[in-house]
Amino acid sequence: MASVPVKERVKVSQNWRLGRCREGILLKWRCSQMPWMQLEGDSLYISQANFILAYHFRPDGASLNRRPLGVFAGHDEDVCHFVLANSHIISAGGDGKIGVHKIHSTFTVKYSAHEQEVNCVDCRGGIIVSGSRDRTAKVWPLASGRLGQCLHTIQTEDRVWSIAISPILSSFVTGTACCGHFSPLRIWDLNSGQLMMHLGSDFPPGAGVLDVMYESPSTLLSCGYDTYVRYWDLRASVRKCVMEWEEPHDSTLYCLQTDGNHLLATGSSYYGVVRLWDRRQRACLHAFPLTSTPLSSPVYCLRFTTKHLYAALSYNLHVLDFQNP
DSSP states (O other), X not given: OTTSOHHHHHHHHHHHHHTOOEEEEEEEOSSOOOOOEEEETTEEEEEETTEEXXXXXOTTSSOBOSSOSEEEOOOSSXXXXXXXXXXXXXXXXXXXXXXXXXXXXXOXXXXXXXXXXXXXXXXXXXXXXXXXXXXXXXXEEOOGGGTTOOSEEEEOSSOEEEEEEOTTSSEEEEEEOOOSSSOSEEEEETTTOOEEEEEOXXXXXXXXXXXXXXXXXXXXXXXXXXXXXXXXXTTTOSSSOSEEEEOTTOOOXXXXXXXXXXXXXXXXXXXXXXXXXXXXXXXXXEEEEOSOGGGOOXXXXXXXXXXXXXXXXXXXXXXXXXXXX
């Protein structure tokens, strides 16, 4: 954004604040999907069934080149989740396998990681962590000569829906289904695999955590089935979050994103509703329903840049253009 003229920056900032945007559809698919996506530079990566496709943005950022830059395959069932790290795509599949794909070559390796589907994966500093429906989280090396060699297996005693590695590579957090007698948010030592702490003490049964992300080594955000976004500061308290925002229509929150400052975006389970929040306020700033009643869909994943927000739903990839509303 620093390269954008000041006048343009002010205009775009006001559009975000006032909720002024133009909605468009970047991609459509015929069968219902549960897509995941990532942005890197001027490229967008999105999962469709058991493939991951890479697309190049056109200069306006609100449209894509029609032909994919690349197609990354290897899973026998749908891709559940993936991340980009060190010029690699690390993917988690419904076939219980982890895939490692080099972005700029044909190198692809997949290995059996879990007994059931791998719901989530993260990678930082040459370390992969994965979480599964089989009630385990595992730690793996990314080094090419050691792919598939498990470093630690953690018995979470609950289905793992989300996972994230701390920015300082000392620990990782798991978000689980909250079907046991313990918090669905737990932090584990990355080197030993030992439990370090539980977050929170008053989660109702079934309050599973579907998305979790670190903002700094001591702060993180979570959301899930209990309709709340929670902001945790480990320096203040591990028993209670320091801030929370409730989805006003009592919908499950599938995903969240933040700009690292005041803006927070969430994706809801009904009617493809994307909400924007100012973290200094309790109430939602703006809501954008992206589907109608017959095609109600969760927002499975969302990402944003300084000028655009992208939301992946069951049948479409939507864009909200705040530069040219």
